[in-house]
Amino acid sequence: MSSADLLPTADLPDSPHARQLRAGFPWLTFSPELESEFRRAHFDENLPHTRVNFCLAAIITVAFSAMDSVVLGPELNRIPSMIHMLVILPTLLIGLAASFSAQRHRIYPPLALIASILLGLGVTAIQIIATRGGVALLFPCLMLTIVFTYFLAALIFYHAVAVNVIVMFVYLLAGTVLQLPGREFAYDALTIIAANLFCASVVYMHEKISRLRFLEACLLRDMVARDGLTGIQNRRMFDQHIQRVWQQAVREEERVAVLLVDIDCFKDYNDRYGHQAGDECLRAVAVSLSQCARRPLDFVARYGGEEFAVVLYEASREYVAEVLTRIQRSIAELNIPHEASRVASRLTVSIGAAFILPSSSRTYEGLIQLADEALYGAKEQGRNRVVVMEAEYHTLKTGRFEKRRGQGAV
Numbered sequence: 135m136s137s138a139d140l141l142p143t144a145d146l147p148d149s150p151h152a153r154q155l156r157a158g159f160p161w162l163t164f165s166p167e168l169e170s171e172f173r174r175a176h177f178d179e180n181l182p183h184t185r186v187n188f189c190l191a192a193i194i195t196v197a198f199s200a201m202d203s204v205v206l207g208p209e210l211n212r213i214p215s216m217i218h219m220l221v222i223l224p225t226l227l228i229g230l231a232a233s234f235s236a237q238r239h240r241i242y243p244p245l246a247l248i249a250s251i252l253l254g255l256g257v258t259a260i261q262i263i264a265t266r267g268g269v270a271l272l273f274p275c276l277m278l279t280i281v282f283t284y285f286l287a288a289l290i291f292y293h294a295v296a297v298n299v300i301v302m303f304v305y306l307l308a309g310t311v312l313q314l315p316g317r318e319f320a321y322d323a324l325t326i327i328a329a330n331l332f333c334a335s336v337v338y339m340h341e342k343i344s345r346l347r348f349l350e351a352c353l354l355r356d357m358v359a360r361d362g363l364t365g366i367q368n369r370r371m372f373d374q375h376i377q378r379v380w381q382q383a384v385r386e387e388e389r390v391a392v393l394l395v396d397i398d399c400f401k402d403y404n405d406r407y408g409h410q411a412g413d414e415c416l417r418a419v420a421v422s423l424s425q426c427a428r429r430p431l432d433f434v435a436r437y438g439g440e441e442f443a444v445v446l447y448e449a450s451r452e453y454v455a456e457v458l459t460r461i462q463r464s465i466a467e468l469n470i471p472h473e474a475s476r477v478a479s480r481l482t483v484s485i486g487a488a489f490i491l492p493s494s495s496r497t498y499e500g501l502i503q504l505a506d507e508a509l510y511g512a513k514e515q516g517r518n519r520v521v522v523m524e525a526e527y528h529t530l531k532t533g534r535f536e537k538r539r540g541q542g543a544v
């Protein structure tokens with residue numbers, strides 16, 4: 135039983151995976167933002183088996199080449215032997231090598247598509263040459279090629295179908311033009327069509343199940359990663375994200391900003407309006423923050439209690455200032471009454487922002503510490519304001535701001 139059966143789709147969180155699950159995918163295609171993600175996951179899942187399959191296919195090619203020399207004889211086997219050794223075997227080895235490339239997610243799919251077509255056409259050529267030479271024993275090789283293309287090369291459904299339709303069309307056209315023996319050719323043609331229909335049906339159902347499981351796994355990951363109250367990312371995901379972003383920023387020499395947003399006098403709000411109203415307030419602020427940081431690499435999470443964190447990667451000073459302005463404006467537009475506040479009659483927030491260029495000699499904990507210092511400064515200055523720290527990064531000593539050297543930390 136799938137998660138879609140256990141949980142009504144209307145109750146799923148609002149995410150690309152949930153929207154795709156609600157919409158369905160009868161044509162085995164996702165939205166563009168998910169299709170590439172699925173294909174990458176599909177490739178990674180099948181990669182170990184695909185490498186084994188290519189090795190087996192290469193061994194089988196050599197074995198059949200040796201057998202063809204016996205069955206066809208030296209004269210008739212001259213061209214099939216060249217096809218085996220100069221087309222099919224190199225094609226398989228190139229496909230295998232591509233699966234080990236650092237750029238395999240980019241180069242393998244088109245290369246596997248081309249390789250499968252060459253493999254199918256090569257076997258088709260051998261079949262036609264053998265048949266015209268009076269040997270009708272090699273047709274099973276074409277069946278094995280069809281099975282390999284559908285099930286063993288890690289092609290998605292439409293690519294596998296396209297390859298086999300091309301091979302089938304070439305075989306039927308060549309057989310008709312060259313007037314292969316009528317009864318045998320008609321029987322072989324019907325067998326190829328039946329094999330394609332059967333294999334395509336099985337692969338369609340297999341990929342449909344794979345896509346469903348992919349969406350379910352992503353939904354489960356999304357639900358685990360989200361804060362149960364606000365629906366945005368939780369503290370655990372923030373910790374993982376900031377660590378990845380820091381390492382990436384060090385490599386790419388990009389600036390990173392962390393914004394810590396704290397709701398002013400939130401305890402007083404809860405005491406005055408009740409915890410249910412406080413929960414609604416937290417949800418409203420979370421939605422507003424998510425709408426303020428809209429770039430693909432922007433990240434918003436609930437940091438803890440009434441505090442939220444925003445991470446901006448590849449951030450310029452202008453963009454940081456723009457996001458800070460958006461946050462202040464969006465919170466004001468919520469227009470949530472807060473008569474118990476010591477700052478204003480409406481809900482307000484204090485924001486501490488740290489904006490730096492990471493270096494390998496320091497740690498991401500220091501970036502968070504700097505944002506925390508900035509937030510503390512905003513509260514000390516009376517709340518409902520923004521404090522941005524940048525130059526302070528190079529002078530502030532916190533005990534963990536720099537990596538440990540020798541016996542102690544600077």
